[in-house]
């Protein structure tokens with residue numbers, strides 16, 4: 001990937017040189033390869049993974065992004081005009097063509113215990129070009145003015161100190177999720193090659209009122225990659241998009257993820273987490289713990305992601321229907337497949353466990369009331385049977401074999417169940433669940 005960036009930059013430079021020659025110029029000049037897009041400020045460089053700004057006390061500061069890869073700040077300092085650039089990868093990004101046979105100076109110094117070195121070249125006109133590299137990013141600083149070597153090298157040091165040295169020991173600032181549900185379009189470097197992609201979601205409605213969603217990724221060179229949601233045989237077609245975000249699951253892999261979540265039936269949600277790898281758009285799968293198969297997408301709605309852990313919410317049908325959340329992580333083998341975080345359950349998320357009203361007699365659909373002795377395991381007490389007439393609230397479940405509950409007096413415990421997947425009957429100790437409870441409020 002790095003090689004590709006370097007090549008792109010080399011081509012840009014070649015274009016700049018060619019432009020300079022065609023114009024018949026033989027003096028050094030900052031030829032700007034097109035397209036140059038003016039931007040508002042240094043925050044616009046962040047999607048490129050670059051943090052540069054003009055030095056303090058600079059005047060006439062302007063910002064631009066060149067060919068979606070190179071960040072540029074132009075400014076005036078002490079009456080001299082400067083062009084400061086940075087881009088991921090190696091190579092000369094200065095875009096300055098011309099003769100530099102007057103002199104080359106290598107500047108080295110120590111900063112924060114690390115060696116930094118820049119090369120300062122002097123043009124025939126007296127202009128100075130400084131270039132340096134730091135943490136995989138190339139920098140250049142050019143001025144047409146005949147400033148002294150001391151002036152240019154101390155300005156380089158000032159800029160390096162101002163932005164700080166990248167320290168691999170430091171945790172980088174986490175990428176803040178970008179919500180583009182309203183805009184339907186966003187720009188970011190999705191695949192970490194230093195060039196911005198445009199991602200957008202196009203929703204069309206057919207003559208039957210059925211919605212079709214297409215996720216498009218357009219690269220800097222105009223190539224469009226498409227993902228038609230629902231195209232895969234078992235990928236459900238989202239009818240109502242509720243979440244559209246850019247997130248960063250792993251800050252170290254150079255990639256961002258696009259999250260698309262929505263309702264595919266009546267209040268049945270699915271979450272698609274997608275990556276663009278430079279050649280195609282991939283959808284993360286999720287492992288079905290019962291069958292062992294991998295499905296495209298994760299059932300449930302996307303709630304958020306933190307430290308690589310994705311939270312999904314969904315209706316859980318275990319001893320009644322209740323709203324729960326579960327946390328998923330990418331499986332360790334490096335595949336783009338999510339599994340529930342080991343040892344964690346679906347957690348009830350409707351606030352019922354904290355609400356005293358849950359235990360009121362008239363509250364229906366929250367606390368359950370037993371009508372027969374219910375075999376359970378109480379925490380700290382072991383296996384026992386709860387007498388008929390006991391109220392309990394289901395608080396969590398693995399959605400396959402156990403349910404956690406809390407009693408009105410605060411004691412907690414576990415109910416073991418077996419779900420018969422042929423007739424979808426759930427049994428506790430061999431007896432159908434409905435035999436134990438006055439009402440089991442299932443939705444749908």
Ligand SMILES: [Ca+2]
Nearest residue numbers: 189190191195
């Ligand atoms: Ca990119």
Ligand SMILES: [Ca+2]
Nearest residue numbers: 250251254255
């Ligand atoms: Ca990442």
